[in-house]
Amino acid sequence: MTPLLELRGLVRRYGGLVATDHLDLAVAEGEMHAIIGPNGAGKTTLIHQISGGLAPDEGSIVFHGQDITALPMNERVRLGLARSYQITNIFRQCTVLDNLALAVQARHGSSMRFWRAAISESALFDEARALAHKIGLDRRLEAPAGSLAHGEQRMLEVGLALATRPRMLLLDEPMAGMGPKESRSLMPLIQSLGQELTVLLVEHDMETVFQLADRISVLVSGRVIATGTPGEIRHNAEVRKAYLGDEVSA
Numbered sequence: 001m002t003p004l005l006e007l008r009g010l011v012r013r014y015g016g017l018v019a020t021d022h023l024d025l026a027v028a029e030g031e032m033h034a035i036i037g038p039n040g041a042g043k044t045t046l047i048h049q050i051s052g053g054l055a056p057d058e059g060s061i062v063f064h065g066q067d068i069t070a071l072p073m074n075e076r077v078r079l080g081l082a083r084s085y086q087i088t089n090i091f092r093q094c095t096v097l098d099n100l101a102l103a104v105q106a107r108h109g110s111s112m113r114f115w116r117a118a119i120s121e122s123a124l125f126d127e128a129r130a131l132a133h134k135i136g137l138d139r140r141l142e143a144p145a146g147s148l149a150h151g152e153q154r155m156l157e158v159g160l161a162l163a164t165r166p167r168m169l170l171l172d173e174p175m176a177g178m179g180p181k182e183s184r185s186l187m188p189l190i191q192s193l194g195q196e197l198t199v200l201l202v203e204h205d206m207e208t209v210f211q212l213a214d215r216i217s218v219l220v221s222g223r224v225i226a227t228g229t230p231g232e233i234r235h236n237a238e239v240r241k242a243y244l245g246d247e248v249s250a
């Protein structure tokens, strides 16, 4: 397996606290890889380091064969590593379609060569509509982004990340703040993203993780204690002892 993303000996400290503790992780091209772990295990700290918002103290991050440890976030996005909500802010007063069109335009660059548009307006909106379809918002094109339901807004954030044409998408708790019904309605969308690109998913909702992930890594105290298929993780004695307990019954 040639990993698309590889973390080698990653360390991040907050004062005396080691939030990421010599962590190794490999995400294969095309897989949906979930990271789970108890509160405070270091999931958010890890995602920040991968997306470029937080520098590791030690170790390296290799993406598509390139060491990106020192690259800023925008460079990582350019290489195809996108995180949903950090890429572009939603303009709440603009419509869904306009938000997506602006994100597509941003990928093409706001050209200073004003005599030649970087992309034609119709191509821009065609791509924005296709993105809206992909994220299940094609019936909300004209709605102001600020009026969307919580789940719809999370999907718009995903759409903005997809507008960068990523090779890999970092999805940080896409179900956060949702009820069980809304969560379930998002599952097919997340599943379809997983069929198109590599996804690294951090999610508390175990039903989502165990249904959607190809492989799961379990993070405890800043270390990966196990990586495997949902079946392997479900039956891993160390994982059950350290974290899952009876939450996921066999």
Ligand SMILES: Nc1ncnc2c1ncn2[C@@H]1O[C@H](COP(=O)(O)OP(=O)(O)OP(=O)(O)O)[C@@H](O)[C@H]1O
Pocket (backbone or CB within 6 Å): 014, 017, 019, 037, 038, 039, 040, 041, 042, 043, 044, 045, 046
């Ligand atoms: N800015 C910070 N300064 C100091 N300590 C921090 C900071 N951010 C996180 N921590 C600590 O680092 C550890 C890992 O936190 P992190 O938020 O990454 O865990 P998490 O797995 O995402 O937790 P949760 O599931 O509750 O979101 C925790 O002990 C947390 O208190």
